[in-house]
Amino acid sequence: MTTQQLHQQILQKKSFLCVGLDPDLNKIPQHLLETEDPVFEFNKAIIDATHDLTVGYKPNTAFFEAHGIKGWISLQKTINYINEKFPEIFTIADAKRGDIGNTSAMYAKAFFEDLNFDSVTVAPYMGKDSVEPFLAFENKHTIMLALTSNEGAFDFQTLDVNGKQLYEQVLETSKAWKNSHNLMYVVGATKAEYFTEIRKIVPDSFLLVPGIGAQGGSLSEVCKYGMNDKIGLLVNSARAIIYASNGIDFAEKARDEALKVQQEMEGILSLKFKV
Amino acid sequence: MTTQQLHQQILQKKSFLCVGLDPDLNKIPQHLLETEDPVFEFNKAIIDATHDLTVGYKPNTAFFEAHGIKGWISLQKTINYINEKFPEIFTIADAKRGDIGNTSAMYAKAFFEDLNFDSVTVAPYMGKDSVEPFLAFENKHTIMLALTSNEGAFDFQTLDVNGKQLYEQVLETSKAWKNSHNLMYVVGATKAEYFTEIRKIVPDSFLLVPGIGAQGGSLSEVCKYGMNDKIGLLVNSARAIIYASNGIDFAEKARDEALKVQQEMEGILSLKFKV
Numbered sequence: 001m002t003t004q005q006l007h008q009q010i011l012q013k014k015s016f017l018c019v020g021l022d023p024d025l026n027k028i029p030q031h032l033l034e035t036e037d038p039v040f041e042f043n044k045a046i047i048d049a050t051h052d053l054t055v056g057y058k059p060n061t062a063f064f065e066a067h068g069i070k071g072w073i074s075l076q077k078t079i080n081y082i083n084e085k086f087p088e089i090f091t092i093a094d095a096k097r098g099d100i101g102n103t104s105a106m107y108a109k110a111f112f113e114d115l116n117f118d119s120v121t122v123a124p125y126m127g128k129d130s131v132e133p134f135l136a137f138e139n140k141h142t143i144m145l146a147l148t149s150n151e152g153a154f155d156f157q158t159l160d161v162n163g164k165q166l167y168e169q170v171l172e173t174s175k176a177w178k179n180s181h182n183l184m185y186v187v188g189a190t191k192a193e194y195f196t197e198i199r200k201i202v203p204d205s206f207l208l209v210p211g212i213g214a215q216g217g218s219l220s221e222v223c224k225y226g227m228n229d230k231i232g233l234l235v236n237s238a239r240a241i242i243y244a245s246n247g248i249d250f251a252e253k254a255r256d257e258a259l260k261v262q263q264e265m266e267g268i269l270s271l272k273f274k275v
Numbered sequence: 276m277t278t279q280q281l282h283q284q285i286l287q288k289k290s291f292l293c294v295g296l297d298p299d300l301n302k303i304p305q306h307l308l309e310t311e312d313p314v315f316e317f318n319k320a321i322i323d324a325t326h327d328l329t330v331g332y333k334p335n336t337a338f339f340e341a342h343g344i345k346g347w348i349s350l351q352k353t354i355n356y357i358n359e360k361f362p363e364i365f366t367i368a369d370a371k372r373g374d375i376g377n378t379s380a381m382y383a384k385a386f387f388e389d390l391n392f393d394s395v396t397v398a399p400y401m402g403k404d405s406v407e408p409f410l411a412f413e414n415k416h417t418i419m420l421a422l423t424s425n426e427g428a429f430d431f432q433t434l435d436v437n438g439k440q441l442y443e444q445v446l447e448t449s450k451a452w453k454n455s456h457n458l459m460y461v462v463g464a465t466k467a468e469y470f471t472e473i474r475k476i477v478p479d480s481f482l483l484v485p486g487i488g489a490q491g492g493s494l495s496e497v498c499k500y501g502m503n504d505k506i507g508l509l510v511n512s513a514r515a516i517i518y519a520s521n522g523i524d525f526a527e528k529a530r531d532e533a534l535k536v537q538q539e540m541e542g543i544l545s546l547k548f549k550v
Contacts (some may be wrong), residue, residue, distance in 0.1 A: 022378070062374055062381035068389040072347040098398060099337055099371055100425040103297070106337035114343040123373065123398045125420055127427020145400055150375040152402020155448055156441070161434040166441070173430055 001118045002139055003206060003230075006090050009055045010231055011275055014266040017258060018056030018092065018208065019046065020238025021078065022063045027243050029250045039067065042250075044241050049072065049251035053262040056234055058092040059206075063185035079115050090234070091117045092143065092208065098123040098130045105133040112140045119143050121186060121208070123133045124170045128177050135179035141206075142183055146171050146198070147186025149211030171201045182183055184208055187226070189217025195225035206232050212261070213240030219261070223268050231273070237261060276393045277414055278481060278505075281365050284330045285506055286550055289541040292533060293331035293367065293483070295513025296321065296353065297338045302518050304525045305544050314342065314349035317525075319356055321517050324526035326361045328537040331509055333367040333483075354390050365509070366393045367483065371420065373398040373405045375532060380408040394418050396483070399445045410454035415456055416481075421446050421473070424463025424486030446476045459483055462501070464492025464510065470500035481507050487536070488515030494536070498543050506548070508542045511535060 010016045023039045032038040036076055047057065060079055064071035093115065097107040104122075111120040112134075118142035122131055134142040136163045138168055147157055147167040157167040164172070174183055185196055189211035198207070207226055212235050213219035219235060241261070247254035285291045298314045307313040322332065334353055339346035357364055361525055368390065372382040379397075386395040387409075409417040422432055422442040432442040439447070449458055464486035473482070482501055486492035487510050487528035494510060501508055516536070517544055522530035544550045 024377075024381075046353050060374070060378055060381075062372070062378045062385065065385040066381040066389065068385070069344065069347050069351055071385075072344050076344055093375075096374055096398070096401075097337070097371065099335070099369075100423070103335055104339045106299075106335075106341040110337065110340040110343070110346075114341065123371070123400050125400045125429030125431060126371075126423050126425060129425050131427075146373070148401050150401060150404050152375075152404040152406075155402030156400060156425040156445065157402070159436040159441070160445065161436050161441070165433070166434070166436070169434065170431065245360070 001090055003141075006206070007230055009088055009090070013052065013055055013262070014269055014275060015053055015055055015262040016231055016233050016235055016265055017054045018058050018090070018161050018234045018236040019050055019054045019241055019258065020094070020210070020236050021046065021059040022238045022242065024063060027246060029246045029248065031248060037074055037077065039064065039071065040077045043074070043078045044210070045251040046254050047082060047086070049255040050258040051089065053258040054089070054257070056090040056092055057082055058094045058236055060094040066197065071199045076115065079117060083116055084253065091119065093117040093120040096121050096123050096145065098126050100126065101129040101133055104130050108134045108137060108244070112137045119184065121145065124174070131174070132178050135177060135182045137161065137182070140182065143208050144174060144183060144185055146185040147187050147191055147194055149190045149215050149217065153191070168201060171198065175202070189219070190215055192218060192221035192225055195222065199226065199228065203228055204230070204232070206234060208234045208236060209264065211235045213237040219264055220268065227272065231269070235265075243261055276365055277293045281330065281481070282505055284363055284365070284464065288327065288330055288537070289544055289550060290328055290330055290537040291506055291508050291510055291540055292329045292536050293333050293365070293509045294321065294325055294329045294516055294533065295369070295485070295511050296334040297334055297513045297517065304521045304523065306523065312349055312352065314339065314346065315352045318349070318353045318405060320526040321362070321529050322357060324530040325516070325533040326364065328530070328533040329364070331365040331367055332357055333369045333511055335369040343527060351390065354392060358391055367418065368392040368395040371396050371398050373401050375401065376404040376408055377407050383409045383412060387412045394459065396420065399449070405438070406449070407431040407453050412457070415457065418483050419445070419449060419458055419460055421460040422462050422466055422469055424462060424465045424490050424492065427464065428466070443472065443476060450477070453488065461485065464497045465490055467493060467496035467500055470497065472505065478503055479505070479507070481509060483509045483511060485511045488512040494539055495543065498547070502547065506544070510540070
């Protein structure tokens, strides 16, 4: 998928919501545990209930790997289901990978070719040759961690390096990498005041924004400081939507929560872009 | 496995070699491609040929994930084979994971419980709460990236932060984390001169050292600057051993290469520790 197609989808759906698929067997409705593949059944129900309100799905690989081979099967089924049934949706493997060059190339193959995700999240610590193998894939997107939504973000990401904060240097440096037009960045919603500086460095890039919902970030603040003239934001919500209920009505309640976010987004888009 | 058991194994085998299992279908002997699970058959043959010369095996998850479900099955079979047949061997899932707390807990479960590895590699960028869920497992070991062996290491890891280099700050900061006694660190062999400073910060920790062999690091230099009085090093070699030949004799040739490294290690140990 191209960023133009993603942008088009956002305008059509009046939404820049991405739903995080973090299926935890301790949190999903108990009646699903009787099915053969509760993780997939949970995802499928959430997808069916929300696909017209969201432009992206972001399965986090940890929640699948925790179940070993069975979990990897659930992941494969989930991405296949999205790609077959809702091919317009932007898919993100939230994997936070990164390794030396020949190894990163294997990860890129895993997520872009074998699983056929549109994008994958990567960690920046190992630098250029750990990320460029992902960037080599055209019309695939590499979403690099810049400033994350967790407390630990302040351990290293905001350290002062030559008068800049580390995450700013990460953004700056990455712009010079080969095929950097295929980069997007993770910027946590819990740090909305940082978006102004971030937009000075990467005015045109899409930002994937976790931290809305359970983690407490404000959508309007994020939009105020983070939107660019192509919108440029994908705002992720996971727990607040997928675990809105753990009863029989979980998918319906997930839709209700997704709808609330979509409507807030529609309001913002109509104000800012008259769509 | 405890670090004491690892230390004992090193003394018994007169080796602190770890063999990296990076099975690439384009590089493994072609006759294996006719078997049902070439990746596992390759690993099994390498393990059978080298287990008395090495104290650790380090499968890199990328080389398995690249084959999707089939790859994950090969990984499961590989770790099961080592754990059942050679339970004394220290196993490392080279996965370089790291995510927000509840998600890192899922990765920890995946590698420590589901797959039953002794250790896993993690990335530091997301800070304390992305690593502590791994550290909560006693007698399991969390090997955090400090200074890696690739070129990209100089992009961020060696940036100056408050008069220190970033990787030094990473080492320093991590010492205050809960259960930090379960930490080990990745330090690339290609940067042997850095070991002196590193040992000032983490004198007692085990260091996992990639970069010997194909990447050009020197074993004697690493030992000169990196060894502590409990040895404290696990030196990894992958390509130089596992791809010593791609013919019928690949396992035999892998053993020859592993033996060369083990003998060099035996020499160093006998000089330094009279073992």
